[in-house]
Amino acid sequence: MRGELTVALGLAYLAVGAGVAWGLSRRGHPAVTAVSAVAVWPLLAPLLKADPGLSGVGPTATRIRACFSALAASAAEAGGALPQAEMAALMASLYRADERLAMVDRLLESDGLAQLEGAGGADELRRSLETLRTARAHAAGEIEAVLAGVLQLRVQLGIQALAGDRQPVRERLREMTARVHALEEVTPFTL
Amino acid sequence: MELLTVATGLLRDPVKLIEGADERATLARLAPSLLIITALGAAVFGVVVGSYRGGLQVVFAAIKMPALLLLPVVVSLPAVRALLRAGDVQVSYSQVALACLAGTARTAILTAALGPVVWLYYSITPDYHASVLVMALALGIAGLPGMATVARALGAARAEGGSRLRWFSAVGILLVMGLTGAQSGWLLRPFVARPTAEIAFLRPIEEDVFSSLAATSRSARGDYRGWDAESEGLFSQEQTP
Numbered sequence: 001m002r003g004e005l006t007v008a009l010g011l012a013y014l015a016v017g018a019g020v021a022w023g024l025s026r027r028g029h030p031a032v033t034a035v036s037a038v039a040v041w042p043l044l045a046p047l048l049k050a051d052p053g054l055s056g057v058g059p060t061a062t063r064i065r066a067c068f069s070a071l072a073a074s075a076a077e078a079g080g081a082l083p084q085a086e087m088a089a090l091m092a093s094l095y096r097a098d099e100r101l102a103m104v105d106r107l108l109e110s111d112g113l114a115q116l117e118g119a120g121g122a123d124e125l126r127r128s129l130e131t132l133r134t135a136r137a138h139a140a141g142e143i144e145a146v147l148a149g150v151l152q153l154r155v156q157l158g159i160q161a162l163a164g165d166r167q168p169v170r171e172r173l174r175e176m177t178a179r180v181h182a183l184e185e186v187t188p189f190t191l
Numbered sequence: 192m193e194l195l196t197v198a199t200g201l202l203r204d205p206v207k208l209i210e211g212a213d214e215r216a217t218l219a220r221l222a223p224s225l226l227i228i229t230a231l232g233a234a235v236f237g238v239v240v241g242s243y244r245g246g247l248q249v250v251f252a253a254i255k256m257p258a259l260l261l262l263p264v265v266v267s268l269p270a271v272r273a274l275l276r277a278g279d280v281q282v283s284y285s286q287v288a289l290a291c292l293a294g295t296a297r298t299a300i301l302t303a304a305l306g307p308v309v310w311l312y313y314s315i316t317p318d319y320h321a322s323v324l325v326m327a328l329a330l331g332i333a334g335l336p337g338m339a340t341v342a343r344a345l346g347a348a349r350a351e352g353g354s355r356l357r358w359f360s361a362v363g364i365l366l367v368m369g370l371t372g373a374q375s376g377w378l379l380r381p382f383v384a385r386p387t388a389e390i391a392f393l394r395p396i397e398e399d400v401f402s403s404l405a406a407t408s409r410s411a412r413g414d415y416r417g418w419d420a421e422s423e424g425l426f427s428q429e430q431t432p
């Protein structure tokens with residue numbers, strides 16, 4: 001009886017784990033995460049709600065993380081809490097923009113394109129690549145500008161620690177999110 | 192390279208490694224590395240522990256050691272969350288999972304680091320009971336910083352709340368994880384098998400870890416009473432006389 005109960009519980013645990021693993025793999029999480037979920041699904045279940053696109057692998061991912069960590073630390077030091085929803089939305093937008101930069105970088109550095117361009121490829125291809133590089137520089141500049149804005153928020157937090165008004169921080173975060181969103185909308189047409 | 196970066200972060204400042212505005216994104220980014228580090232670090236220690244008996248026991252111990260580190264975390268996760276809620280500590284499930292994973296991975300690295308010391312001790316062919324105690328001691332030494340990482344990470348994540356009760360939560364978490372860790376080790380034994388014993392992946396369930404450690408401590412001093420283990424608990428097997 002006890003042995004059967006143990007087996008039934010074990011199978012139920014593995015079945016839930018298999019379900020979580022399937023869900024994670026469908027959401028594009030790495031294979032190691034999905035396979036591990038069969039055994040340790042209670043630890044990885046929150047990822048079913050997470051967007052794997054926010055993993056931060058682009059050229060500015062480290063700076064994005066650093067900026068937001070510094071902002072959170074400043075907020076904690078100032079004794080206040082940042083509006084989490086706005087923070088998460090801005091960070092998610094920045095990561096998406098950053099990953100598009102990474103995708104463009106991979107494209108520009110691919111062997112085929114570099115060789116073709118180096119060998120004096122077609123004029124149309126060269127013009128397209130030039131347009132792509134310009135668009136990439138514009139997107140990177142916008143990300144940098146928003147990151148500078150995030151750092152500016154740290155200063156604002158210091159001022160607010162004295163004035164006690166929290167509303168402008170929320171508005172500033174929304175403005176920056178809108179700026180990055182605009183980048184998402186403009187980039188396809190620019191490209 | 193990513194693994195090395197994460198491992199360095201775990202040893203230098205694990206709390207800083209796992210902090211971030213979006214904890215789910217951080218969990219998604221770090222989970223693969225933390226799980227691989229846990230598996231590799233614990234497997235190295237398992238190989239060392241299994242080398243006391245040698246043969247297939249090396250493989251068995253290397254397979255079971257990662258489970259020994261992860262099982263207590265998985266089992267005690269709801270209790271940890273409940274203790275944090277009771278202590279008025281405002282953390283999300285993702286933050287708890289991330290902190291536990293980081294703590295486990297840190298423990299795994301430290302157990303691997305203690306591997307050479309344990310291996311050196313085993314190389315002088317000590318008594319079986321002393322070998323078990325040294326393994327338990329090594330796990331305890333490596334486990335404390337790991338559990339401290341969990342407590343610190345969850346304390347750091349408490350930016351929006353918390354009270355004096357959080358200290359009781361932290362102590363409760365350490366106790367729950369320590370006890371479940373010890374009992375998990377008992378359920379997954381043998382790791383250190385007697386040189387003359389038959390190699391087995393798992394042994395039948397008998398009594399609990401504390402009675403065993405008491406008996407082992409006595410045996411290490413030459414007193415061999417108290418080895419009449421009895422079957423107890425929900426998952427124990429019926430013992431026929």
